[in-house]
Amino acid sequence: MTALVPPSLELYDGWSACVADFGATHMDGSGYHGPPADTSVAGFRAYVAARLGMADPAWEPPAGRVPCSFAWIVEEPGSTDVLGFLAIRHRLNDFLLAEGGHVGYAVRPSRRREGHAGRALALALPMCARLGIDRVLVTCDDDNVASACTIERNGGVLEDVRGIKRRYWITAPAA
Numbered sequence: 554m555t556a557l558v559p560p561s562l563e564l565y566d567g568w569s570a571c572v573a574d575f576g577a578t579h580m581d582g583s584g585y586h587g588p589p590a591d592t593s594v595a596g597f598r599a600y601v602a603a604r605l606g607m608a609d610p611a612w613e614p615p616a617g618r619v620p621c622s623f624a625w626i627v628e629e630p631g632s633t634d635v636l637g638f639l640a641i642r643h644r645l646n647d648f649l650l651a652e653g654g655h656v657g658y659a660v661r662p663s664r665r666r667e668g669h670a671g672r673a674l675a676l677a678l679p680m681c682a683r684l685g686i687d688r689v690l691v692t693c694d695d696d697n698v699a700s701a702c703t704i705e706r707n708g709g710v711l712e713d714v715r716g717i718k719r720r721y722w723i724t725a726p727a728a
């Protein structure tokens with residue numbers, strides 16, 4: 554089973570273990586870019602507050618950013634293990650239209666190939682619909698077989714390949 558839960562201060566231990574599992578690899582959908590995550594309690598608190606704030610319709614994004622809802626992938630609501638990350642960008646800017654898409658996700662290395670990404674993306678689609686996103690753009694690198702499978706299994710229709718990016722559209726179920 555797979556569930557999506559909002560970032561939560563109660564999941565510090567599970568989050569820390571998840572981040573350690575990713576090591577230096579990129580945690581798509583976590584909202585981390587660039588330097589390694591600050592895994593101190595203070596760093597975690599700031600991270601959670603910032604990510605929750607980005608989903609607030611009142612949040613005014615800096616140039617190049619858009620409002621975004623973050624979720625953590627767990628086995629079921631109440632689980633303390635964090636299995637991965639997922640992000641839903643509320644609208645597309647030029648970069649997201651060309652490359653990033655609406656939804657990004659990653660599953661921690663030790664928990665891959667258990668179906669979590671496929672189920673997490675399926676759970677994200679009605680969330681997209683509730684945000685007013687009827688057609689969901691999901692992209693992946695051309696050589697990312699696992700992500701391409703995840704998208705196609707969820708009804709993704711390939712529009713094109715731009716550079717190294719495969720660009721798929723998924724019709725979100727009615728909200």
Ligand SMILES: CC(C)(COP(=O)(O)OP(=O)(O)OC[C@H]1O[C@@H](n2cnc3c(N)ncnc32)[C@H](O)[C@@H]1OP(=O)(O)O)[C@@H](O)C(=O)NCCC(=O)NCCS
Binds near residue numbers: 579
């Ligand atoms: C892509 C990723 C999220 C897939 O996570 P996962 O939980 O292992 O995926 P699932 O178990 O749900 O598998 C999804 C599909 O991919 C297939 N798959 C998974 N890993 C695979 C691999 N290494 N090679 C080939 N196919 C693979 C599965 O068989 C499944 O296909 P099916 O639905 O036809 O059975 C994970 O590999 C990951 O986090 N990668 C790094 C970050 C990343 O690439 N994120 C996506 C950015 S676009």
